Amino acid sequence: MNQNNKLSIEDVYKSYGNKLVLDNIDLKVAAGELCTLVGPSGCGKSTLLRLLLGQEFADAGSIIIDGAPARHPDPHRGIVYQKYSLFPHMTVFDNVMAGSRLSKQAWYLPWKRDKDDEAFAISMLERLRLVDAMRKFPHELSGGMQQRVAIAQALMSKPPLLLMDEPFGALDPDTREQMQIYLMELHEEHKLTIFFVTHDLDEACYIGTRLLVLSQYYTDDRGEEPTVARGAKIVGDYRLAREALPTTEKSSAYFKAFVEQVRANGFSPNNRCHVRDFNLKHPHSFQTLTREENQF
Amino acid sequence: MTANYKPVQPARLFGVHATPRNWHKLVLGLLPFILIIALYAYASHARKLDNPDDKLLPGFSQMVEAMQPLVMQPSPRNGQYVFWADTLSSLTRLALGCSLAFVAALWLGLNMGAFRGLEASASPFITFISMIPPLALLPMLFITLGVDEVGKVALIFIGTFPLMTRDVFIATKAIPREQLVKTLTLGGTQLAYLYRIALPQIMPRALDTFRLSLGAAWLFLIAAEAIASTDGLGYRIFLVRRYLAMDIIIPYVAWITLIGFLLDWALRVLARRLYPWYAGVNSK
Ligand SMILES: Nc1ncnc2c1ncn2[C@@H]1O[C@H](COP(=O)(O)OP(=O)(O)O)[C@@H](O)[C@H]1O
Numbered sequence: 001m002n003q004n005n006k007l008s009i010e011d012v013y014k015s016y017g018n019k020l021v022l023d024n025i026d027l028k029v030a031a032g033e034l035c036t037l038v039g040p041s042g043c044g045k046s047t048l049l050r051l052l053l054g055q056e057f058a059d060a061g062s063i064i065i066d067g068a069p070a071r072h073p074d075p076h077r078g079i080v081y082q083k084y085s086l087f088p089h090m091t092v093f094d095n096v097m098a099g100s101r102l103s104k105q106a107w108y109l110p111w112k113r114d115k116d117d118e119a120f121a122i123s124m125l126e127r128l129r130l131v132d133a134m135r136k137f138p139h140e141l142s143g144g145m146q147q148r149v150a151i152a153q154a155l156m157s158k159p160p161l162l163l164m165d166e167p168f169g170a171l172d173p174d175t176r177e178q179m180q181i182y183l184m185e186l187h188e189e190h191k192l193t194i195f196f197v198t199h200d201l202d203e204a205c206y207i208g209t210r211l212l213v214l215s216q217y218y219t220d221d222r223g224e225e226p227t228v229a230r231g232a233k234i235v236g237d238y239r240l241a242r243e244a245l246p247t248t249e250k251s252s253a254y255f256k257a258f259v260e261q262v263r264a265n266g267f268s269p270n271n272r273c274h275v276r277d278f279n280l281k282h283p284h285s286f287q288t289l290t291r292e293e294n295q296f
Numbered sequence: 297m298t299a300n301y302k303p304v305q306p307a308r309l310f311g312v313h314a315t316p317r318n319w320h321k322l323v324l325g326l327l328p329f330i331l332i333i334a335l336y337a338y339a340s341h342a343r344k345l346d347n348p349d350d351k352l353l354p355g356f357s358q359m360v361e362a363m364q365p366l367v368m369q370p371s372p373r374n375g376q377y378v379f380w381a382d383t384l385s386s387l388t389r390l391a392l393g394c395s396l397a398f399v400a401a402l403w404l405g406l407n408m409g410a411f412r413g414l415e416a417s418a419s420p421f422i423t424f425i426s427m428i429p430p431l432a433l434l435p436m437l438f439i440t441l442g443v444d445e446v447g448k449v450a451l452i453f454i455g456t457f458p459l460m461t462r463d464v465f466i467a468t469k470a471i472p473r474e475q476l477v478k479t480l481t482l483g484g485t486q487l488a489y490l491y492r493i494a495l496p497q498i499m500p501r502a503l504d505t506f507r508l509s510l511g512a513a514w515l516f517l518i519a520a521e522a523i524a525s526t527d528g529l530g531y532r533i534f535l536v537r538r539y540l541a542m543d544i545i546i547p548y549v550a551w552i553t554l555i556g557f558l559l560d561w562a563l564r565v566l567a568r569r570l571y572p573w574y575a576g577v578n579s580k
Contacts, residue, residue, distance in 0.1 A: 053477060053481075055473070055477055072480065073476075073477045073480035073481050074480060074481065074483075075481060075482065075483040077481060078481055078482075079477060079478065079481050081474050081478075083474075084472040084474035084475060084478075085474065085478060087475065087478075087493060087497075088497065088573060088577050089496045089497050089571065089573050089574075098482055099482035099483055102479060102482050102483050102484030102488050102492065103482065103483025103484065104483075107488070107491065107492060137572070137573040137576060137577075139573065139576045139577050140576065153482070154481075154482075157481075157482055157483055159481065
């Protein structure tokens, strides 16, 4: 099929004990996309991310990343966490160089240096305004700076797919907005493919080129009895136009109306959409329903 | 109305709000030492007035006199300076036992913390043997390993190893899982995680544990020397006890205490130099 897919997921199920969390997830993400994933809290966003990362494995279904099945964590995907992304015992520069050193420099040759990578690291630090903090340790930096370092660190090894788990969740609103703009710029500059998990719908609609809504609030033909275990599905898949990016866009009437529409469709237990009627407008969107889910 | 408020003066010494100045702290810190020495001098003097031959609380000049031959003159029997020879033997045993235990604990604890399989196998066992009172093993060690150096070093090793292992293990396990995933996604191997990411992160804490274990190590050292030895600080104390030689015992104990204090201080300085990030991370 499409060779351009950095990520393709088909019929993925995941449960913890007898609680079904992910229920028949299908998804393809093309190269160059900044794909945001939102959903109500507890719907399984982090679970899906852990599957993509290879930290846990699906009960059924296939997850293909950059052409290969997802195994244990490896350099096929980068990750930026909300915290603990940085190595506390390394300076900012060493943190950014960590990828290069861990993968190329033998432990018995610690004095061997990769000049090209070091130059790239410096340019990345310059780009993110971190050069002055280069010799500092992570705990000496503000939250926003730490996350910038974490992004630089992940980008250094040029992962085919960059996963981000609520990377700006702990930042104050101003810093957060700056970081969002940084991320969008880096995305365009480096032609990155990013899978961005957040619980903030505004953020997801604002920075993404594609918006995925994961939710457990939907119905299907399996019936309404409490015995039917139902997990979260992708209930919305939108293409987002991202032209010029003034921060005022967030306050435009159109943007607000769109956010409200997504919220109504995915975040409300009282407004359940049927699986056949999900808003899967994105051209790469696809859905394979089981017979039980779609009987009539 | 112009109320004339005086600026608040922070309390210096008393109360929970007190912030003593540095020279306050120095004086206050020295105070207990001065008090105890003065008290001793007074008591010693009072007893001397009672009985000029008193052996229990020798005066300071008496101690200097008794120590002089041990410190400054070679022993007529083997030409050694007894005090320095004792110090050297004891420190060698201590250093050997402790550093072997430290290296072994570091390696085992690190692997146990990182590899769940090894943890399952080794953790209950380490917990179990850490309950053995090491001194109870002393006769066995002397019988099997002999009364030479090996037995004493082994006692120090056995006495400090389980606890250090457990602490290194706990520290390694407490490293967030994210750090492992991060290492792997950046292209590091499992071993790279162990020795390039986890090890440097737990080193400062391991050095702390090492410092605390030194106290226990001294205990085992002195016990072993007291029971079977021909030299060493502990041996000497127990030897001269027979002659009620308080004028030698007291300086020896003071000397052991001083060495312990200096070792502790040196290790703290070393840890702060080598791992400057550690204090900052922990204060958050
Ligand atoms: N290790 C686990 N064991 C049992 N249940 C889990 C585990 N991890 C997550 N869950 C459950 O899975 C659901 C989804 O969790 P999560 O993926 O963290 O949601 P989100 O990130 O969307 O808030 C939650 O109901 C949570 O209770």
